[in-house]
Amino acid sequence: MFSKAIAAILALPFVAQFVSAQTCTRTYTAQAGDICDSISAANNVSTYQLAVVNVGIIDDACDNLVIGQSYCLGWQGQDCTTTYVVKQYDYCDLISAAAGINDTILYANNPQINEDCSNIYIGEVLCTAGAVQVPPAPSGTTPATSIPATATPANPDDGLPWCDEYDE
Numbered sequence: 001m002f003s004k005a006i007a008a009i010l011a012l013p014f015v016a017q018f019v020s021a022q023t024c025t026r027t028y029t030a031q032a033g034d035i036c037d038s039i040s041a042a043n044n045v046s047t048y049q050l051a052v053v054n055v056g057i058i059d060d061a062c063d064n065l066v067i068g069q070s071y072c073l074g075w076q077g078q079d080c081t082t083t084y085v086v087k088q089y090d091y092c093d094l095i096s097a098a099a100g101i102n103d104t105i106l107y108a109n110n111p112q113i114n115e116d117c118s119n120i121y122i123g124e125v126l127c128t129a130g131a132v133q134v135p136p137a138p139s140g141t142t143p144a145t146s147i148p149a150t151a152t153p154a155n156p157d158d159g160l161p162w163c164d165e166y167d168e
Contacts, residue, residue: 030065038123040083046083053073080109080134109126
């Protein structure tokens with residue numbers, strides 16, 4: 001037991017070095033008026049990827065961007081640059097079909113999307129690459145699956161844009 005604890009303690013600096021040794025392939029310098037989704041859309045980086053490569057720097061609400069600060073957009077070998085900006089009435093099957101990918105790849109590249117795809121929102125930027133290219137969520141964290149309070153759901157009718165209720 002003691003030897004396992006010692007081994008874990010000795011390995012810790014190497015694990016920490018590995019995590020912090022990611023090579024940033026692209027950066028962006030924040031400007032006045034930026035929000036995470038606008039940075040993502042302008043630079044072909046998914047909203048999820050921007051959050052993951054800046055974990056501990058950009059908060060969950062993305063309300064702590066600092067004008068003039070440089071933010072990483074992707075890591076070497078884990079940098080999705082094929083993206084799609086969610087529009088009103090979008091749903092996952094439609095996005096997958098438009099990108100020519102299957103739902104499995106869409107969900108793997110965008111692990112923040114819930115099982116029934118009811119939590120995508122207008123302006124969210126998704127990775128639509130044909131292979132898994134985004135970094136995994138850092139250990140001990142879970143991708144946010146709720147729609148930001150200031151965002152509008154892409155499909156408030158639970159994925160059925162043609163089934164709006166009709167009042168008589």
